[in-house]
Amino acid sequence: MIPESVEQMEAESRRPAPSAAEVVTAYRVEENPHPASVQERAKVLANPGFGVYFSDHMGRATWTAEEGWGDYRVVPYGPTALDPAGAVLHYGQEVFEGLKVYRHEDGSFWTFRPTYNALRMNYSSGRLAIPEFPVEAFLGSITALTRQDAAWVPDKPGSLYLRPFVFASESFLGVRSAQRFEYFLIASPSGAYFPNGFQPINLWVERDYHRAGPGGMGAAKTGGNYAASLLPKLRAAREGYDEVLFLDAATSTTIDELGGMNVFIVYRDGRLRTPRLTGNILPGNTRSSILQLAHDAGVDAAEETLVFDDVVADIRSGAISEMFACGTAAVVTSIGSLSGTDANGQEFRLELKDSTVAKRVYDTLTGIQYGTIADPHNWMYRID
Ligand SMILES: Cc1ncc(COP(=O)(O)O)c(C=O)c1O
Secondary structure, eight states: OOOSSHHHHHHHHTSOOOOHHHHGGGOEEOOOSSOOOHHHHHHHHHSOOSSSOOOSEEEEEEEETTTEEEEEEEEEOOOOOOOTTBHHHHHOOEEEOOEEEEEOTTSOEEEEOHHHHHHHHHHHHHHTTOOOOOHHHHHHHHHHHHHHTGGGOOOTTOEEEEEEEEEEOOBOOSSSOOSEEEEEEEEEEEOOSSTTSSOOEEEEEESSOOSOOTTSSTTSOOHHHHHHHHHHHHHHHHTTOSEEEEEOTTTSOBEEEESSOEEEEEETTSOEEEEOOOSSSOOOHHHHHHHHHHHHTTOOEEEEOOBHHHHHHHHHHTSEEEEEEEETTTEEEEEEEEEEEOTTSOEEEEEOOOOHHHHHHHHHHHHHHTTSSOOTTOOEEEOO
16 A cells, blocks of 8 residues: 555554564575675674675565556675666666664564554655555565575674665656556665664754655655755765754744754653654654554653754753664664754754763664564564
8 A cells, every 4th residue: 555644654654564474485595506605694694794795685566557567576695787878877767775684583584664664655755756565565575685685684683684775767758657667675684783782873953954845755755855955965974974954945044854864862851852753764564663652651752843943942952861873784873972053053962971862762663673572563473
C-alpha cells in the first residue's frame, strides 16, 4: 500500500508482518561465481567503516507499465547498465531506505521495524509518482539477501546496513513519470558509528539554505533532498561543524531536522519534544520509536512547533538541559553545541553539556536491537 499519511503509515507498521519463511520464496538466487575470499571478507569486517564495502550479492526487481513488479532476484553484486537517457539521471525520480541487520549473541539475524521502512519507501514513492513496492517483496528481499550474505553481518557493535532503493530506468527525456523502474537492495557491513564512543556533535544552524520547503518533498526519502543539503553541509564542515540544523523554509524561525537525522530536545523539567511532522521533515523510524519508548516510560513526550529563538532562550536560561539527534545509522547522537548567526547577524555559540537522556535512549534502543533487553512492541523481525 501507499500510506496516505504518516498516521496511516504508523498504524499499518504496527500490524504483524508475514514471516521471513513466507516472504523469501519469491526471490530466485543466482550465486556469485567470484565471491570475496574468506581472508578478504575478514579484512573488511575487521574495519568496515560505513558505506564503503558491499557484500557479494544484491537484490533486484523490475517494474514495467505492462507487468507491474516482477523478476525478483538475488544476483552477484556489481555495476548495472543504465541508458544515458535513463530518467533518474535527468529528473531524479528515485526513493531510498536505510535499515540494519543485527547479529544476536545466539547467531540469529534480526532487523528493526522493517515494515516501517517498507511503508515509508512507498510513502516516499507516492510523492514522487513511483509505483508502490509490495511490503512482502521488500521483506522478502532483505531476508533473501541477508541469508545469502550472512557471513557479511558484523558482530555487535557492528551491523549490516541495508540500502533498498527504487529508480526510474526508462530511456526517455520527456518530463513525466517513467514507464520502467528498478528496485535494488545492496548491503554494506558497518562498524560502530562512533568508534571512540558516545561523542557529542557540533551543529551549524543554517539560515541561508533549506533542504525542503512547503509543498516540496521533505517528508520523502529521495535523493533531491540530500542533494539540497550537500552545499550547506560542505560549508559547515569547512568551518569545523559536524552537521547542519535546518530551519523551516517558509519563515526560517522553527526547527526542522538535520540533513540525515531527526532532533529531540530535553527540558530540565523532564519534557521531551521533537518538531511536528510538517511535511518538511522525514518521519524517522528512530524518532517514532523514541516517542513510543518515552510514552511507555511515562515521560511527557510530544511533537511540537519548536521556535528556534525560544530554544536559544531556553538553552541560555538552563530550561533546556540536553538535545540529541537520532536516525538508523548513529541511533542516537548527543548535540554538544549549536552555532550560527541570529536574525540580527550576530554570531552565537551555545554549549550543551548533558547527554544523560541521549545515552539512556541509545542503550535502550541498541539493547532491543541486539536482543539483550525486552522488545515489548515486537519491533524486531527475525530473518534467520
Ligand atoms: C533526513 C533524515 N531525517 C531523519 C532520518 C532518520 O530516520 P530513521 O530513524 O528512519 O533512520 C534520516 C535517516 O534515514 C534522514 O535521512
